[in-house]
Amino acid sequence: MATTHHVSSLTLSSRKPVLSSQPSYGRRSLYVCKPISSKILHLRHNNFFNKTSESIVFATYSDEKVSDNDVKELREECGVVAVYGDPDASRLCCDALRAIQHRGQEGAGIVTAYDNVLFPLTGVGLVGEVFDESKLGQLPGEIGIGHVRYSTTGASMLQNVQPFVSETRLGHLAVAHNGNLTNYEKLKKMLQEKGCIFNTCSDTEAVLRLIDISKKTTFVLQIIDACEQLVGSYSMVFLTKDKLVAVRDPRGFRPLVMGRRSNGSVVFASETCALDIIQATYKREVKPGEVIVVDKYGTQTFHLSPQLERSCCSFEPIYFSWHNSEVFGLSVHDFRYNAGIRLATESPVDCDVVIPVPHSGVIAAEGYAFKAGIPYAMGLHRRPDSGRTFIQPTQESRDIGVKRKLTPDPSVLEGKRVVVVDDSIVRGTTAPQIVRMIREAGAKEVHMRIACPPIIGPCMYGVNIKKSELLANGKTVEEMRQVTGCDSLAFLSLESLKNCLGDDSSGFCKGCFTNEYPIPSSED
Numbered sequence: 147m148a149t150t151h152h153v154s155s156l157t158l159s160s161r162k163p164v165l166s167s168q169p170s171y172g173r174r175s176l177y178v179c180k181p182i183s184s185k186i187l188h189l190r191h192n193n194f195f196n197k198t199s200e201s202i203v204f205a206t207y208s209d210e211k212v213s214d215n216d217v218k219e220l221r222e223e224c225g226v227v228a229v230y231g232d233p234d235a236s237r238l239c240c241d242a243l244r245a246i247q248h249r250g251q252e253g254a255g256i257v258t259a260y261d262n263v264l265f266p267l268t269g270v271g272l273v274g275e276v277f278d279e280s281k282l283g284q285l286p287g288e289i290g291i292g293h294v295r296y297s298t299t300g301a302s303m304l305q306n307v308q309p310f311v312s313e314t315r316l317g318h319l320a321v322a323h324n325g326n327l328t329n330y331e332k333l334k335k336m337l338q339e340k341g342c343i344f345n346t347c348s349d350t351e352a353v354l355r356l357i358d359i360s361k362k363t364t365f366v367l368q369i370i371d372a373c374e375q376l377v378g379s380y381s382m383v384f385l386t387k388d389k390l391v392a393v394r395d396p397r398g399f400r401p402l403v404m405g406r407r408s409n410g411s412v413v414f415a416s417e418t419c420a421l422d423i424i425q426a427t428y429k430r431e432v433k434p435g436e437v438i439v440v441d442k443y444g445t446q447t448f449h450l451s452p453q454l455e456r457s458c459c460s461f462e463p464i465y466f467s468w469h470n471s472e473v474f475g476l477s478v479h480d481f482r483y484n485a486g487i488r489l490a491t492e493s494p495v496d497c498d499v500v501i502p503v504p505h506s507g508v509i510a511a512e513g514y515a516f517k518a519g520i521p522y523a524m525g526l527h528r529r530p531d532s533g534r535t536f537i538q539p540t541q542e543s544r545d546i547g548v549k550r551k552l553t554p555d556p557s558v559l560e561g562k563r564v565v566v567v568d569d570s571i572v573r574g575t576t577a578p579q580i581v582r583m584i585r586e587a588g589a590k591e592v593h594m595r596i597a598c599p600p601i602i603g604p605c606m607y608g609v610n611i612k613k614s615e616l617l618a619n620g621k622t623v624e625e626m627r628q629v630t631g632c633d634s635l636a637f638l639s640l641e642s643l644k645n646c647l648g649d650d651s652s653g654f655c656k657g658c659f660t661n662e663y664p665i666p667s668s669e670d
């Protein structure tokens with residue numbers, strides 16, 4: 147991950163960033179100068195804070211230069227949270243963000259509203275690295291939104307860490323977004339032709355610029371006006387000085403749920419596990435195409451036009467969501483357990499022990515072992531401080547990540563015929579390494595079972611899956627077996643995936659498994 151080293155400030159009158167000092171970090175590139183009104187106290191961790199009486203401009207430095215190509219390739223999966231009506235809003239946002247850290251490990255941010263002022267704090271790193279008690283103390287107010295980010299190309303830039311804050315005609319507005327706008331390039335061109343200036347390379351900024359040019363007379367109408375011009379996936383939360391607005395795109399690609407705490411405060415989050423950690427009771431999903439506004443008058447609901455067919459991401463219950471979450475009305479645990487059961491039914495193998503690839507393969511392995519009637523054991527241990535590897539930004543960090551994360555246990559594996567179950571194979575970073583580890587620990591045979599179908603196509607809706615990188619791209623299962631080095635390899639069938647998704651499986655996107663995508667390219 148590229149480290150952002152420096153931020154400096156200046157008043158709007160000078161227009162050029164003034165470096166407070168320049169450390170020697172090899173290649174350095176200036177990425178952003180972002181004017182922010184004096185009404186926003188803009189805080190960054192690592193002393194990235196500055197304030198002037200007139201305005202603030204940030205310049206961030208990274209030791210990795212971002213090319214246009216990198217920027218075009220950015221595809222992210224992130225997590226959002228929001229709290230309305232709790233004096234501890236920033237702490238609740240922070241705790242909720244920790245619960246969805248598995249959705250993004252590169253950057254985190256929170257913005258709160260207090261006394262007509264927005265207080266943002268964003269930084270590169272894990273939630274616990276960006277926020278501590280003193281930082282949270284600088285985020286007053288009873289309303290807040292937060293974001294964890296996962297960017298998947300080489301560059302990791304502070305400028306793209308959300309929430310974003312903007313000064314609009316109607317006042318200050320902040321947004322946090324999970325998803326990916328497939329018409330971003332087109333929107334950006336149109337907006338630039340109208341004179342809009344973009345401060346970041348993130349698709350999310352297009353939403354703020356659309357709001358800037360909207361002629362509507364209230365924030366809520368402007369947000370609806372902007373969202374109705376977006377194509378792609380977006381679960382978003384907006385913050386004004388006195389309102390929260392939660393929006394989910396009409397196809398409902400990404401999850402977004404609503405809950406309530408016992409003191410009446412309203413909470414939104416990408417996943418229910420974030421509600422649990424802050425003792426909020428799950429109320430319901432934000433429905434596809436729904437706009438929920440929370441303010442001192444209560445809760446109001448609007449709907450985006452046009453209404454479209456639901457297309458929730460089936461990779462959420464497979465991998466992205468946490469095992470104790472409920473997503474799109476499915477229990478992630480039950481989904482994965484059923485997938486394991488069906489996998490054992492479809493692809494049995496004579497063996498002595500079933501082991502999971504921790505962490506996301508655990509529940510499917512339990513289901514497999516139960517159905518197969520074979521002992522289940524932890525033959526691979528996950529080091530407690532390790533995060534996810536698939537969402538690391540570079541192949542090098544993903545390779546190292548698997549090695550550092552998993553250790554084989556010879557007492558489970560030695561002399562055994564082993565079935566190892568994982569949730570998915572995407573780029574094939576994990577599978578060959580763990581097959582080797584299991585063999586080196588003395589296993590006699592290694593059979594891999596994967597609890598989803600082969601991933602054969604890219605994702606344009608918020609997960610970093612590029613076709614050229616996919617292990618299954620242009621390969622038969624036998625060819626994939628040879629690459630992974632196992633004795634046998636089998637995947638869950640598409641039929642079984644649909645079965646696990648339930649009666650409404652047609653309401654799920656399965657594009658990366660089928661190459662049939664829900665958004666026609668003419669819409670982008």
Ligand SMILES: O=P(O)(O)OC[C@H]1O[C@H](OP(=O)(O)OP(=O)(O)O)[C@H](O)[C@@H]1O
Pocket residue numbers: 465503504505506507533534535536537568569570571572573574575576577
């Ligand atoms: O084929 P690949 O490109 O390696 O991607 C697939 C692997 O990556 C994920 O694990 P990850 O370590 O990200 O997270 P986890 O701890 O939740 O399993 C997933 O669970 C697979 O193990």
Ligand SMILES: NC(=O)CC[C@H](N)C(=O)O
Pocket residue numbers: 220221222223224225295296306308323324325326327347348349350608
């Ligand atoms: N994709 C996400 O979920 C993050 C939002 C947005 N696409 C970004 O660039 O940051």
Ligand code: SF4
Pocket residue numbers: 399458459460461462604605606607608609655656657658659
């Ligand atoms: S293409 Fe795959 S990862 Fe992307 S939204 Fe559809 S199911 Fe999810």
Ligand SMILES: [Mg+2]
Pocket residue numbers: 503504505506507568576
């Ligand atoms: Mg895994």
